[in-house]
Amino acid sequence: MRRDVMRPGMDRRTLLKASLLAGGGLMLEATIPFKADAAVSGTAGAGDARLSAFVAIAPDNRVTIVAKNPEIGQGIKTMLPMLVAEELDADWSKVVITQADADAALYGEQFAGGSLSTPMNWMPMRQTGAAARAMLIQAAAKKWGVEPGRLRTEKSRIIDPQTKRELTYGQVASDAAKLTPPDPKRLTLKSPEKYTIIGRPTVGVDSHRIVKGEPIYGLDTRLPGMLYAAYETAPAFGGRLKNADVEATKAAPGVRHVIPITGDGDYDAGLADGVAIVASNWWLANQARSKLKLDWDLSAGRGHSSDAYQAKAEAFLDGADKGADIRRDGNPSAKMASAAKKVAARYSYPFIAHAPMEPQNCTALFKDGAIEIWAPAQAPQDGKTAVAKMLGLPEEKVTVHITRMGGGFGRRLMNDYMIQAAAIAKRLPGTPIQLIWSREDDTKRDYYRPGGWHAFEAGLNAEGKLIAFQDHFVTFGDGKNVTRGGDLGAHHLPAGLVDDLALTRSMIPTVVNTGWLRAPSSNALSFAFQSFLDEVAEAGGTDLPALMLTLLGERRVILPPGQRPTPFDTGRARDVIEKVVAMSGWQNRQKQEGRGLGFAFYFSHSGYFAEVVDASVTKPSKIQVHKVWVAGDVGSQIINPMGAENQVRGGVIDGIAQAIAGQAIEFVDGAVQQSNFHNFPLARMPVTPEIEIAWVRSDNPPTGLGEPALPPVIPAVANAIYAATGQRVRSLPVKLASA
Amino acid sequence: MVYQLNINGTVREVDAPENMPLLWVLRQELDLVGTKFGCGAGLCGACTVHVDGKARRSCQMPVGSVGAQKITTIEQIGATEIGAKLQEAWLQVDVMQCGYCQAGQIMSATALLNAAPKPTVAQIHQAMAGNICRCACYNRIAEAIQIAAGMPQETQDAA
Numbered sequence: 001m002r003r004d005v006m007r008p009g010m011d012r013r014t015l016l017k018a019s020l021l022a023g024g025g026l027m028l029e030a031t032i033p034f035k036a037d038a039a040v041s042g043t044a045g046a047g048d049a050r051l052s053a054f055v056a057i058a059p060d061n062r063v064t065i066v067a068k069n070p071e072i073g074q075g076i077k078t079m080l081p082m083l084v085a086e087e088l089d090a091d092w093s094k095v096v097i098t099q100a101d102a103d104a105a106l107y108g109e110q111f112a113g114g115s116l117s118t119p120m121n122w123m124p125m126r127q128t129g130a131a132a133r134a135m136l137i138q139a140a141a142k143k144w145g146v147e148p149g150r151l152r153t154e155k156s157r158i159i160d161p162q163t164k165r166e167l168t169y170g171q172v173a174s175d176a177a178k179l180t181p182p183d184p185k186r187l188t189l190k191s192p193e194k195y196t197i198i199g200r201p202t203v204g205v206d207s208h209r210i211v212k213g214e215p216i217y218g219l220d221t222r223l224p225g226m227l228y229a230a231y232e233t234a235p236a237f238g239g240r241l242k243n244a245d246v247e248a249t250k251a252a253p254g255v256r257h258v259i260p261i262t263g264d265g266d267y268d269a270g271l272a273d274g275v276a277i278v279a280s281n282w283w284l285a286n287q288a289r290s291k292l293k294l295d296w297d298l299s300a301g302r303g304h305s306s307d308a309y310q311a312k313a314e315a316f317l318d319g320a321d322k323g324a325d326i327r328r329d330g331n332p333s334a335k336m337a338s339a340a341k342k343v344a345a346r347y348s349y350p351f352i353a354h355a356p357m358e359p360q361n362c363t364a365l366f367k368d369g370a371i372e373i374w375a376p377a378q379a380p381q382d383g384k385t386a387v388a389k390m391l392g393l394p395e396e397k398v399t400v401h402i403t404r405m406g407g408g409f410g411r412r413l414m415n416d417y418m419i420q421a422a423a424i425a426k427r428l429p430g431t432p433i434q435l436i437w438s439r440e441d442d443t444k445r446d447y448y449r450p451g452g453w454h455a456f457e458a459g460l461n462a463e464g465k466l467i468a469f470q471d472h473f474v475t476f477g478d479g480k481n482v483t484r485g486g487d488l489g490a491h492h493l494p495a496g497l498v499d500d501l502a503l504t505r506s507m508i509p510t511v512v513n514t515g516w517l518r519a520p521s522s523n524a525l526s527f528a529f530q531s532f533l534d535e536v537a538e539a540g541g542t543d544l545p546a547l548m549l550t551l552l553g554e555r556r557v558i559l560p561p562g563q564r565p566t567p568f569d570t571g572r573a574r575d576v577i578e579k580v581v582a583m584s585g586w587q588n589r590q591k592q593e594g595r596g597l598g599f600a601f602y603f604s605h606s607g608y609f610a611e612v613v614d615a616s617v618t619k620p621s622k623i624q625v626h627k628v629w630v631a632g633d634v635g636s637q638i639i640n641p642m643g644a645e646n647q648v649r650g651g652v653i654d655g656i657a658q659a660i661a662g663q664a665i666e667f668v669d670g671a672v673q674q675s676n677f678h679n680f681p682l683a684r685m686p687v688t689p690e691i692e693i694a695w696v697r698s699d700n701p702p703t704g705l706g707e708p709a710l711p712p713v714i715p716a717v718a719n720a721i722y723a724a725t726g727q728r729v730r731s732l733p734v735k736l737a738s739a
Numbered sequence: 740m741v742y743q744l745n746i747n748g749t750v751r752e753v754d755a756p757e758n759m760p761l762l763w764v765l766r767q768e769l770d771l772v773g774t775k776f777g778c779g780a781g782l783c784g785a786c787t788v789h790v791d792g793k794a795r796r797s798c799q800m801p802v803g804s805v806g807a808q809k810i811t812t813i814e815q816i817g818a819t820e821i822g823a824k825l826q827e828a829w830l831q832v833d834v835m836q837c838g839y840c841q842a843g844q845i846m847s848a849t850a851l852l853n854a855a856p857k858p859t860v861a862q863i864h865q866a867m868a869g870n871i872c873r874c875a876c877y878n879r880i881a882e883a884i885q886i887a888a889g890m891p892q893e894t895q896d897a898a
Binding site: 201 | 830838863
């Protein structure tokens with residue numbers, strides 16, 4: 001049975017356009033309209049959308065494939081061209097990959113988010129390659145005067161097996177350009193056993209340049225006459241600039257311009273008030289910040305402190321009002337009252353930052369009423385629109401080049417730094433400006449994963465079966481809308497698996513910017529729900545994998561209530577759970593002082609992942625993760641195993657760091673208290689466990705891997721710590737009572 | 740101040756304040772952008788260069804303190820035997836995800852193998868602990884170092 005989330009494929013609405021390349025050769029452009037489903041990490045709305053694919057074959061047999069999506073380390077610049085090249089039967093070693101600019105008119109959707117690039121592009125990219133191949137074969141058949149059906153292709157060559165004649169793609173590319181593209185419906189795609197590129201471990205297309213330190217990142221952009229900018233903003237969220245004395249700054253070494261900028265008052269995703277310092281060297285600009293004398297109105301942030309948020313959350317959880325219903329099935333309170341046993345616990349997690357290695361930066365040149373931008377941006381089209389709006393320019397006067405990014409993790413879905421760079425460049429026409437944030441800026445001006453609190457209650461019957469479930473969730477929002485990245489969906493497990501269930505929500509207003517962090521919502525909810533269910537399992541006399549299998553029940557597809565991106569297949573969930581239980585030796589685990597195994601399952605971004613963590617806790621409270629077993633189902637095909645395994649390992653270690661490294665962003669009156677890696681620590685090599693991965697292949701189209709391996713490892717670590725110490729971990733980051 | 744710096748075997752002249760970190764001299768005065776800016780505080784290792792063969796954080800080294808010491812950056816490390824072996828090993832296992840920190844990782848790894856040609860796992864962890872990889876490619880970084888050192892490593896291929 002084949003099912004899909006969002007599988008745009010070619011149909012009669014698809015446009016295939018062939019044209020002659022300048023200098024000869026074939027250019028094939030495919031435009032594929034599709035219905036966009038919701039929830040693209042917020043970047044692309046629901047409705048009609050479009051994808052385009054470009055492939056060009058030059059007379060010298062060089063195949064060029066346009067990589068249209070932003071590369072943040074998820075490997076998309078390698079993977080999408082692999083799909084085209086496979087069906088084209090191109091010689092991969094000679095394929096040239098070029099990075100597209102941000103251009104909705106040309107390329108349709110271009111973003112890196114939601115692990116969506118794989119499911120969205122799996123069909124159309126392969127179909128584009130197949131269409132180009134069919135045209136090349138047709139051109140060769142015409143040239144030789146034979147039936148196209150008898151020809152085969154291999155490594156950018158067309159072969160006539162009967163005459164042993166060969167032509168390169170380049171030799172017929174110009175002829176192919178004159179043909180009418182084939183009817184997409186009549187294209188047949190390869191069966192997987194014929195793959196020579198898909199499924200083969202493939203080195204990243206930029207890797208050879210990276211190891212030599214070649215300039216490919218946003219921060220490596222250099223233009224003649226370029227100056228560097230630092231941008232001082234308010235020390236607390238919501239701050240407005242009242243007065244700026246910049247005379248001393250102007251006199252600082254290397255400083256060329258000091259420009260106070262009044263923003264649009266929309267600190268969140270708009271242009272923040274600030275002072276730009278432009279110098280011949282960024283370090284000089286940044287040094288000169290200390291000479292600014294700025295008067296800020298910080299009243300908006302007053303009271304927005306971590307302690308105050310905590311107190312408000314506790315008041316909500318203690319109160320009689322359990323908030324607004326997200327979902328209510330059956331009669332949970334009545335069922336709870338009838339339960340033989342009850343389990344109740346509160347869980348919480350902090351705000352955390354994205355902290356990509358490359359600090360936010362953007363280069364912009366405003367000249368002759370148009371602006372050209374070089375941006376490390378995950379949603380560059382959104383940035384282009386925002387810059388056009390801010391500068392009052394038509395979008396065609398805004399050019400955005402997409403650079404490779406030193407990590408994204410969702411941070412670069414927001415374009416605040418692009419807007420700032422454009423605002424500064426606009427004020428210095430003709431001079432290229434590179435805006436660079438310091439690490440401190442990056443830590444203090446993030447769009448954080450919001451914190452949250454949960455009061456769970458579970459009711460079990462006399463046989464230990466879970467019969468009632470309640471969660472009162474406290475998140476951030478204006479009372480009507482939940483803040484970005486802080487939502488709990490009505491579909492969240494165990495919803496749909498327990499007849500009497502209530503998920504309710506209260507909101508705390510905040511001035512803090514929040515956003516989407518790798519596996520948004522899931523990275524927090526997985527911890528709370530799967531850790532609490534571990535408690536429920538124990539109370540019911542079982543363990544979490546067994547409880548999950550009981551709850552999941554028979555193999556079936558549960559459809560979402562209302563709008564939900566993906567149906568949930570309990571069979572696929574069962575398979576990964578059973579796989580990880582088997583591979584980790586879960587059933588034979590021994591009770592051992594100070595060391596234990598923890599399990600968790602999570603479904604996000606269409607991926608099914610079950611993970612087991614082996615961790616030890618030594619006095620005084622040092623946690624070491626020794627090994628992680630991962631069983632994941634992301635469909636029938638791992639497109640690039642080399643990249644796929646890296647995504648899983650990276651996600652697992654990222655999650656371990658969120659659990660135990662001590663990551664938390666705290667506020668005092670709207671001001672962030674953390675600043676750099678000493679007080680917002682990331683994973684370092686010594687924390688790295690052995691990671692064993694098993695792909696559970698199912699007959700489903702492939703889905704993305706940037707995110708879904710991360711969420712389950714966090715509760716698996718928490719549950720392993722409980723197994724090792726008997727101490728429940730109910731808040732993050734893990735702080736153990738010293739043994 | 741005008742300084743004569745010995746960088747990658749060439750003497751380069753630069754006019755900069757003496758307290759400007761070597762990182763910003765390399766990146767913005769000398770156009771050598773392979774050395775990366777990550778934290779500016781000596782916490783992440785992205786800016787690692789070699790100073791007379793030893794791994795140093797260029798963001799913490801004022802240009803005025805360099806003197807006649809020989810600076811080697813990622814752009815030139817492939818000209819050394821160990822550097823070239825490491826670059827090759829990095830590609831063999833395709834270490835990188837975003838790749839941004841990898842210049843610093845390779846510089847630290849080269850310094851490690853210069854000092855300890857057959858490092859233990861504990862030595863690798865210790866020598867590399869100062870280099871953050873936010874994408875957490877640590878398993879493969881360790882594997883690549885072992886390959887370059889000609890040591891057997893356990894493969895971690897997925898089933």
